[in-house]
Amino acid sequence: MLVELGIQSVEILGDSMLVLKQIAGEYKCLNPSLAVYLVAARNLLTEFxxxxxxxxxxxxxxxxxxxxxVASGIQMPEDCVQRIIKIGRKSLPSVLTYLQSGGSLS
Structure with a gap:
């Protein structure tokens, strides 16, 4: 998405020191199934x-x-390739939203 928007600078914030060091080339990726993602990430970085x-x-x-x-608790059926999950935060508890819209507790 950033490439499509023409973004030229990107800052990556990661919670895996191992992955960040692999992207930087400081560590090797020894897991063949994860190496594909590393190559994809490095190729994507050349776009910036x-x-x-x-x-x-x-x-x-x-x-x-x-x-x-949230992601770790989601069950994906075997025949499902993609699933879109909307996550949002309500600014008010539902009861207050109800009252603001003209509802009554009586």
Whole structure:
């Protein structure tokens, strides 16, 4: 998406020091099934004029941790290739939203 938008600089925030070091070329990827993703990531990075990455522990990145928790609990049927999941946050508890829309508790 960033390439399609013409973005030239990208900052990658990751919670896996191993993956970040592999992308940087400091570590080798010894798992053949993961090496494909490493090659794809490195190829994608060539599309940007500038790319930086920073390690952020998962405990310090609440949004990424929450998304990982949601993703780890999702069951995908074997015949399902793709599933879109909408995640949102309500600004008010549902009862207050109801009251603001003219509802009554009586």
């Amino acid at each position: 004029r500038e790319a930086t990455w920073e390690y952020i522990p998962r405990e310090e990145n609440f949004a990424a941790n929450q998304l990982a928790q």
